[in-house]
Amino acid sequence: MSIKDFxxxxxxxxxxxxxxxxxxxxxxxxxxxxxxxxLVTAGGKRVRPRLVFLSSNAxxxxxxxxxxxxxxxxxxxxxxxxxxxxxDAETRRGKEAAFRxxxxxxxxxxxxxxxxxxxxxxxxxxxxELVAMFAEVARELSEAEVLQFQVAALGEHxxxxxxxxxxxxxxxxxxxxxxxxxxxxxxxxHLREALARFGRLYGQAFQMRDDYLDLMGSPEALGKPAxxxxxxxxxxxxxxxxxxxxxxxxxxxxxxxxxxxEDIPRxxxxxxESGVAQQVEAAIAARVEAALGALRxxxxxxxxxxxxxxxxxxxxxxx
Amino acid sequence: MSIKDFxxxxxxxxxxxxxxxxxxxxxxxxxxxxxxxxLVTAGGKRVRPRLVFLSSNAxxxxxxxxxxxxxxxxxxxxxxxxxxxxxDAETRRGKEAAFRxxxxxxxxxxxxxxxxxxxxxxxxxxxxELVAMFAEVARELSEAEVLQFQVAALGEHxxxxxxxxxxxxxxxxxxxxxxxxxxxxxxxxHLREALARFGRLYGQAFQMRDDYLDLMGSPEALGKPAxxxxxxxxxxxxxxxxxxxxxxxxxxxxxxxxxxxEDIPRxxxxxxESGVAQQVEAAIAARVEAALGALRxxxxxxxxxxxxxxxxxxxxxxx
Numbered sequence: 001m002s003i004k005d006f007x008x009x010x011x012x013x014x015x016x017x018x019x020x021x022x023x024x025x026x027x028x029x030x031x032x033x034x035x036x037x038x039l040v041t042a043g044g045k046r047v048r049p050r051l052v053f054l055s056s057n058a059x060x061x062x063x064x065x066x067x068x069x070x071x072x073x074x075x076x077x078x079x080x081x082x083x084x085x086x087x088d089a090e091t092r093r094g095k096e097a098a099f100r101x102x103x104x105x106x107x108x109x110x111x112x113x114x115x116x117x118x119x120x121x122x123x124x125x126x127x128x129e130l131v132a133m134f135a136e137v138a139r140e141l142s143e144a145e146v147l148q149f150q151v152a153a154l155g156e157h158x159x160x161x162x163x164x165x166x167x168x169x170x171x172x173x174x175x176x177x178x179x180x181x182x183x184x185x186x187x188x189x190h191l192r193e194a195l196a197r198f199g200r201l202y203g204q205a206f207q208m209r210d211d212y213l214d215l216m217g218s219p220e221a222l223g224k225p226a227x228x229x230x231x232x233x234x235x236x237x238x239x240x241x242x243x244x245x246x247x248x249x250x251x252x253x254x255x256x257x258x259x260x261x262e263d264i265p266r267x268x269x270x271x272x273e274s275g276v277a278q279q280v281e282a283a284i285a286a287r288v289e290a291a292l293g294a295l296r297x298x299x300x301x302x303x304x305x306x307x308x309x310x311x312x313x314x315x316x317x318x319x
Numbered sequence: 320m321s322i323k324d325f326x327x328x329x330x331x332x333x334x335x336x337x338x339x340x341x342x343x344x345x346x347x348x349x350x351x352x353x354x355x356x357x358l359v360t361a362g363g364k365r366v367r368p369r370l371v372f373l374s375s376n377a378x379x380x381x382x383x384x385x386x387x388x389x390x391x392x393x394x395x396x397x398x399x400x401x402x403x404x405x406x407d408a409e410t411r412r413g414k415e416a417a418f419r420x421x422x423x424x425x426x427x428x429x430x431x432x433x434x435x436x437x438x439x440x441x442x443x444x445x446x447x448e449l450v451a452m453f454a455e456v457a458r459e460l461s462e463a464e465v466l467q468f469q470v471a472a473l474g475e476h477x478x479x480x481x482x483x484x485x486x487x488x489x490x491x492x493x494x495x496x497x498x499x500x501x502x503x504x505x506x507x508x509h510l511r512e513a514l515a516r517f518g519r520l521y522g523q524a525f526q527m528r529d530d531y532l533d534l535m536g537s538p539e540a541l542g543k544p545a546x547x548x549x550x551x552x553x554x555x556x557x558x559x560x561x562x563x564x565x566x567x568x569x570x571x572x573x574x575x576x577x578x579x580x581e582d583i584p585r586x587x588x589x590x591x592e593s594g595v596a597q598q599v600e601a602a603i604a605a606r607v608e609a610a611l612g613a614l615r616x617x618x619x620x621x622x623x624x625x626x627x628x629x630x631x632x633x634x635x636x637x638x
Contacts, residue, residue: 029462031469082427108401108427109465115434116457123451131450132442138435143348146428150350 010306013053014046017069024070024117035110039077047206048072048177050310055181055195057303062185064125071134072177074118079141079169081111129183137172144168152233162237166207167200174203194297198307201291205314208284211236216268216277216318227264231257237283241276242267277318285315329625332372333365336388343389343436354429358396366525367391367496369629374500374514376622381504383444390453391496393437398460398488400430448502456491463487471552481556485526486519493522513616517626520610524633527603530555535587535596535637546583550576556602560595561586596637604634 018040025036049069056065084107115138122131144165151161178199182192213222214229215238229236235243235254242250250270253263271277291311298304337359344355368388375384403426434457441450463484470480497518501511532541533548534557548555554562554573561569569589572582590596610630617623 027462029466029469031465031472032462079431082431103468104423105468106465109461109468112398112401112434112461113458113465115431116454116461119438119450119454119457123447123454126447128442128445128447128450131438131447135435135438135442138438139432142428142431142435143346143351146350146425146432147348149422149424149428150348153350 010050010053010057010303013065013069014050017046017049017053017066017073020066021070021073024074024121025114027113031106032110032113035081035106036114039081046073047310048076048173051174051177051199051202051307052181054303054307054310055178055199056185058195058298058301058307059181059185059187059191062181062187064127064184065181067121067125068130068177068180068184071118071121072173072180074114074121075134075138075141075173078111078114078118079145081107081114083145125184127183130180133176133180133183137176140168140172144172148234151235157235157240157243159237159240162235162240166204166211170207170210171200171203174206175199178202190297194294197294198291198311201287201294202311202314205284205287205291205311208237208280208287209314209316212238212277212280212284212316215239215264216271225264227258227267230254230264230267233257238271238276238280239267241279242270242274245274245276246270281315281317288312288315329369329372329376329622332384332388333369336365336368336372336385336392339385340389340392343393343440344433346432350425351429351432354400354425355433358400365392366629367395367492370493370496370518370521370626371500373622373626373629374497374518375504377514377617377620377626378500378504378506378510381500381506383446383503384500386440386444387449387496387499387503390437390440391492391499393433393440394453394457394460394492397430397433397437398464400426400433402464444503446502449499452495452499452502456495459487459491463491467553470554476554476559476562478556478559481554481559485523485530489526489529490519490522493525494518497521510617513613516613517610517630520606520613521630521633524603524606524610524630527556527599527606528633528635531557531596531599531603531635534558534583535590544583546577546586549573549583549586552576557590557595557599558586560598561589561593564593564595565589600634600636607631607634 022040025040027033027036049072052065052069052072056062056068084104118134119131122134144167147161148165148169151157151165175196176199179192179196181187182195187195211229214236215227217226219225230239230253233254239250239254243254250267253260253267256263258264258267271280288311292308295304295308295311341359344359346352346355368391371384371388371391375381375387403423437453438450441453463486466480467484467488470476470484494515495518498511498515500506501514506514530548533555534546536545538544549558549572552573558569558573562573569586572579572586575582577583577586590599607630611627614623614627614630
């Protein structure tokens with residue numbers, strides 16, 4: 001039996017993942033089926049299950065990696081369904097947001113259905129430590145989403161709140177994807193810590209890039225108009241730093257949620273001219289660098305190389 | 320050491336429950352705190368934790384009954400928070416529905432926060448079988464709630480759908496409250512089965528009574544106007560049977576969701592005159608009777624007597 005039996009190629013794993021995901025979310029209730037089919041066929045990049053499989057392979061393969069991969073993706077999908085209400089997002093993964101088609105109610109309850117499937121998958125792993133980890137991640141995730149709402153409602157914008165939000169919303173899920181594989185493989189402490197750190201730092205870089213591109217990206221690449229966060233009253237790293245440099249002008253734009261047609265172009269120009277855009281790019285690059293540092297604690301393998309390539313892909317430089 | 324050390328009185332347990340519930344739902348995020356305080360202080364009858372403690376005591380006391388009691392109540396509370404969207408309920412436990420105060424978004428995400436606390440409590444019991452059971456109950460619950468929405472939207476009214484809905488929405492949670500205690504106590508199969516059957520039948524009677532009173536109860540006792548379900552397009556046992564007897568008149572009222580001021584009084588009169596009200600009362604009494612039959616398989620105890628009294632309290636007779 002070769003190592004391949006325990007650690008199949010990523011493409012093989014991802015194909016099996018798509019098939020199993022379809023199985024896992026199947027419901028006898030028609031309205032749930034409509035929502036889930038949407039989620040499943042819409043696809044998305046499946047970053048979180050990729051992290052699970054690569055972490056598993058970097059450890060030589062771990063039992064129940066598939067259940068973990070499905071569980072992290074379901075947590076993410078449920079949070080999208082529950083977050084659509086908050087976001088009032090025009091588009092989600094390039095498709096009309098689920099709630100516009102079927103109503104908020106069915107979206108929320110279908111999200112709950114996914115969470116029930118997540119619990120069943122965790123039970124199948126037989127590892128109570130993983131149940132406890134997911135409970136904590138689900139707590140961080142819901143707290144961060146409420147905090148984001150609270151910060152927007154009360155204008156409590158600060159670097160500290162921004163970091164709490166990206167940690168809870170994104171980095172915590174990415175971390176459990178990587179660290180969870182180590183738990184399933186009963187990996188030694190230093191390898192588990194390395195994967196946990198990698199996942200968390202990678203997740204921070206991932207969300208920071210997403211937030212940066214929301215303002216600075218091209219509408220074509222984004223698949224939606226730039227500046228969506230500003231229009232929703234969400235302040236991210238780039239707007240926080242812009243606010244420090246140009247408190248009056250940027251403050252006024254944020255306050256009116258970029259209602260004027262020239263507001264978003266103006267923020268983009270200011271970001272480049274003041275050097276804030278480059279500063280954010282550097283902050284992302286620093287997270288990527290730290291993530292790579294954590295990876296180096298793992299033994300060399302092609303899976304480790306792929307994790308490295310994933311992280312390097314989060315660096316951004318627009319000009 | 321007496322039996323009392325393992326199976327304290329219900330009042331003692333319920334007081335400890337209220338205290339622990341407050342601890343468990345505490346969050347550092349202010350907006351979550353607002354919602355949870357509302358839920359905690361609003362109280363409610365705490366029927367589900369009562370079932371846990373009485374089932375535990377009927378078995379002589381089981382380990383982790385408190386965690387189970389908290390978990391079933393949190394599942395119920397989360398489902399109220401997620402269901403407020405569906406219901407558009409005017410009142411909930413006599414208080415303004417949470418979502419009217421703080422918005423749908425925070426309600427949904429605070430419900431998710433409660434679900435994360437539920438998972439943590441289940442992990443604390445150390446019993447993976449309980450995690451798997453809750454996963455199934457959460458599935459049934461979300462499926463039933465979506466089904467209820469689907470049935471109202473598509474007019475798929477039938478006795479079969481009504482039974483699926485009350486089983487999933489209410490009976491499944493009541494069942495896990497009772498059966499879960501047996502799992503924690505590693506009770507012999509026949510006692511576990513007896514508690515599972517009791518919980519399910521009790522839950523059916525409980526929901527059937529609730530639905531019956533929604534149309535037939537006095538607004539004073541209900542704390543809201545009668546006929547709320549009809550106005551929301553929900554068909555329950557009494558309206559299903561009324562529809563069979565008077566397809567045209569009742570069909571027209573249901574179709575216009577009792578928009579005319581005389582519609583609800585007319586349904587009430589028809590229900591009594593046609594004997595449908597009495598028929599529903601008898602159906603509820605039959606469930607109670609069957610629940611008592613299941614209870615008799617347990618050894619005699621004061622906790623068993625209290626479970627019996629709870630079930631007898633679900634019988635209803637208005638005239």
